[in-house]
Amino acid sequence: MNVFEIPLQLINLQGDGFHLLVEVVVYGQAFNLVLDTGASKSALDKDTITALIDDDSQIYHLPDRHAIGVGTSSMERYAVIVPEFKIGDLIVENYAVPVFDLTTVKFAYETMQLPAVIGVLGGDILKGYHAVIDYQSNILRLFN
Template sequence: MQTTIPLQMIDLHDDGVHPLIDIRLFGKKFKLVLDTGASRTALDKELLTQANAEALISATDRLSTGLGTNSMESFTMMIDDMRIGRLKVELFEAAVLDLSTINIAYEQLNHPQVLGVLGGDVLMKYQAVIDYGKRKLKLKY
């Protein structure tokens, strides 16, 4: 089976575009950046805390690389109730980081707040096909 999810393309004002998708997590709607360059799905610690999911966050001794640094404090969370379109994503471990700089930049550009990035871990598992022309993401399940 396959689900097709619309991509919302946001303009970064002369610095490219970011494709966003809608997801459901903890029974609430959130937006994620579709990030083919991210090896793992990463979620913002502050927004998870605001969603009362702080008890699910675990500390890790790993340091995150990317996002302009190699020394960011990192946490993880086991996710078992994320939905993307009709797809219920199977249990997986997401990185939990301070992504506030992304949301601050988005706010300055009048873009919506994002919970984080959907990375290669989920995209590969569900054989993602991204169609920028039609602004659609297809996932197989």
């Protein structure tokens, strides 16, 4: 079994708690995601992904499914298959990931002058790769 150790960045939310950020690489570019143990799935910002792909027809609509937990249960759901989704040295190939309009999340981070984020790393990856979060060392361990 391979162990992948991924550094986490601890972000102080101006004295109102904290978030852990993890760097991922999608479409050859590095981005931050919020590590979200309460999210059932990872998700990326639709506008960011649309700007990275050659053909926005690669983003497909899931008409019978809606987002739950992003402030509403009526948000339309879309997905894209990312050829290589890298988390540290772990590469998830042909990863089908939901994409949503996360403008408000991106704006909140910008307003608080925090590092930019384009989504969340959620339970599909965390459970699927037997995640262990080491809060003392700010390390995410994934196993494959």
